[in-house]
Amino acid sequence: MIKLTLMSLFFCALSASAAGAPYTCEGGYFSIAIPAGWTQTPPGGQPASAKKIYGVDLLAAAQGKSPAPSITVKFFAKGNTLFKTPDIYVQLNSRPIGDAAEGERYSDVTAARVAGKKAHSFERKYFEFSKPRTVPAEKTAMFERHLVVPAGGGFYLLMFSVPFNNAKALLPQFDAVVKSFRPKY
Numbered sequence: 001m002i003k004l005t006l007m008s009l010f011f012c013a014l015s016a017s018a019a020g021a022p023y024t025c026e027g028g029y030f031s032i033a034i035p036a037g038w039t040q041t042p043p044g045g046q047p048a049s050a051k052k053i054y055g056v057d058l059l060a061a062a063q064g065k066s067p068a069p070s071i072t073v074k075f076f077a078k079g080n081t082l083f084k085t086p087d088i089y090v091q092l093n094s095r096p097i098g099d100a101a102e103g104e105r106y107s108d109v110t111a112a113r114v115a116g117k118k119a120h121s122f123e124r125k126y127f128e129f130s131k132p133r134t135v136p137a138e139k140t141a142m143f144e145r146h147l148v149v150p151a152g153g154g155f156y157l158l159m160f161s162v163p164f165n166n167a168k169a170l171l172p173q174f175d176a177v178v179k180s181f182r183p184k185y
Helices: 002-019 088-093 164-180
Strands: 019-026 028-032 055-061 070-076 109-112 119-130 139-151 154-162
Touching: 028 055, 028 070, 028 164, 070 164, 088 119, 088 139, 088 154, 109 139, 139 164, 154 164
Parallel strands: none
Antiparallel strands: 019 028, 055 070, 070 154, 109 119, 119 139, 139 154
């Protein structure tokens, strides 16, 4: 009986750690579970209430000189300082401005569901250059997935960005964040 109880406690603890640390954004616009090994970046600039953009940016450990993988979950309230509508966000981010650089790829915008709500989904492969700029600049292929959920007069953004060669390995962690996403609207 003691052995069974200890095993039950072990599996409960294991599933709790797999679910991640709970996070609720300022204003209670959404909650998510932060995956183990990911850290919150401190917010910068104006407070969220001034920008009307609420949420969190998460980083995982960078490997070598490659940019660190990131997950962004934000609520862009009506009247925010960046994007008037979710359609403007999708329009500006789902295709290149001007001609695509050689090797860049943009998927079509498709319908999706996030937390039971209608969403827009698109992906892109692009290149990021080393910072500070070096001569010659080091180029890293990056993968991004964007999920845009219209809601509450604004929209939610769930975005995953990672060096292309690590995308397949880290995508399940982003998927876990998406599954844990609980919006207010």
